[in-house]
Amino acid sequence: MIYQPRVNEGNKRKRRFTAGVIFILIVFLGIFGLTRAGKNLSGIAQKLIAPIFKAEGAFRGKITDLISFSSKSELLKENESLRQELGKVAADILDTEAVKEENSKLQAMLQRSDNKKLLLANVLSKPNRSIYDTALLDVGSENSVREGMLVFGYESVPIGKISDVYKTTALLKLFSSPGEIATVEVGEKKIPTTAVGVGGGNFRMLLPKDTPIKEGDLITLPGMPLYPLGTIEKIQKSETETLAEVFFKSAVNIYGLSEVFIVMRD
């Protein structure tokens, strides 16, 4: 006896429909992903999502206030340790201010004044939320933000550049995003080289073994004024290799930032 397989027309149609949808999706994704034709779509998505992130930020703040309540003795202890820390930082700031003043005087003498204009931006979404290691900022073309503008973690520590600008939002691409290459200068001798981002605010550089550098040396962006990226954390040298692997970390904890500064004019 020959059994005819029962063809379920409904299932067949469903499968064809799914295959068709997937095919159309692949074609669209190819076009949008490679040509950036989907930038308008991104603008719409960001317009819809930005208010949600803003509300989340406000809600998170309130929750943190509620959770962070602790006992009186613990608060006193914390207060005392913070006071001590503040005293140390105040002394450091005095020192830094003196150096800054001296620096600006020298720059003025050399006609290289540092009169940069900064724009404060709130971080709506931190970089670890996406695979792209980008942060969403609450300023956009409405605030005269342009692609390629430098972004500081504090007022003088560069962390990345603006990669995409929409009407009310902008995307910050970090220097430390995995695979991203930044031109830097290392140490007192300002040795020019490239640093490759490895994610999480970390960088890796390859330099000849006999390069005069040591742990703690400053790494800056090239040019004037000096913008410090971080300091050398580790130098790995192997007997068989001609190059030394140098690791450094951004001077700013990028995941802890709630505000950043965009350099509008340098």
Add this chain to the structure above:
Amino acid sequence: MKFRVFSGILFLLFALFLPWWFSFFAGCIFLLIYPNFWELILGALITDLTFGTPLSRFGGFTLALTVLSLILFILRRFIVRRLFIKAPLL
């Protein structure tokens, strides 16, 4: 059906508010449970449209997560059949 809708909403919330690797892992689990978990692609597309920027590690492609989720969506049929998992579980 209620669980299906709840899972979809939960996943979209994960995609918006939690680190990408967590949402991705949760999405894979939901995909194993439900045969047509379209929310995985939708969540990935929202993430890509919101945060996507040309990066050298993705060859300048800005919809990497969407493509990855689409591949997983297609592969799911074969993987589940091989693993002898009867879907849907719920």
